Amino acid sequence: MTVGPHIGPLNLCVLGDFQVARDGALLDLPPSRKTRALLAYLAVTGKAHQRERLCEIFWDIPDDPRGALRWSLxxxxxxxxxxxCALVADRNTVALKVATDYARLLPLLKGDLSLASTEELEAVAGSIRGDFLADLSLERCFEYEAWRAGVASEVEIAELGILRELVGRLAGEPRRALPLARRL
Known part of the structure; x- marks a missing residue:
């Protein structure tokens, strides 16, 4: 099974089904969907979050959401x-700093695609294996789902723009352009 582009020793692939790879080898993930979703959320947002806020987003149960968060962490x-050490957690906040395939796409979301190299666009297009976090929907976690749907829409729009740009650039090379045109 192939993974997205290798960016450092640990890479989280969120442009399709969620995968975590170390040096290109896929890692086993926790069976808990919420734990995997929390990992993806922390990685993609790349900022510190209040523990209370994470509990609100992921745990709607009255039992012990802080305990559930500690278990997931x-x-x-x-x-x-x-x-x-990429996971920084204290009494109040949690942050995760790891590479994602989404981070490679991010500069292209609002940038001028004509300024990017063909190789860069092809690499980013190749890293998109499907819908954003396609396998990590959490129907009962409405705020998480709203966030996931919003990012998924941005990714889809960016992917279409990248594919259009590449098909235009590669018009004289049908073997390279045709698979991209089919994805459109």
């Missing part, structure tokens, strides 16, 4: 392994 640390 312990499972995320297991996935991160030697990159465990």
């Amino acid at each position: 312990s499972k995320i640390r297991q996935v991160l392994g030697e990159d465990e």
Whole structure:
């Protein structure tokens, strides 16, 4: 099974089904969808979040959402392994700094695609394996779902723009342009 572009020792692939790879090898992920969704959310947003806010987004149960968050963070640390220091958590906040395929797409979301190289556009187009976090919907977590749907729309619009730009550039090279045109 192939993964998205290799960016450092640990790479989270969110442009399609969620995958985590270390040096190109896929890692086993926790069975909990919420834990995987939390990992993806922290990685894509790339900023510190209040623990209380994360509990509101992911745990609507009255039991012990802070305990559930602690459990999920312990499972995320297991996935991160030697990159465990990428997860920064204190009493109030949680942040995760890891590479994602989304981060490579981000500059192209609002930028002028004509300024990007063909190779860069092809690499980003190749990293899009499907809808954003296609396998991580959480129907009962409405705020998470709204965030996921919003980012998915941005990714889809960016992908269409990238594909159009590439098809135009590669018009004289039908073997390279045809697979991209089919994706459109």
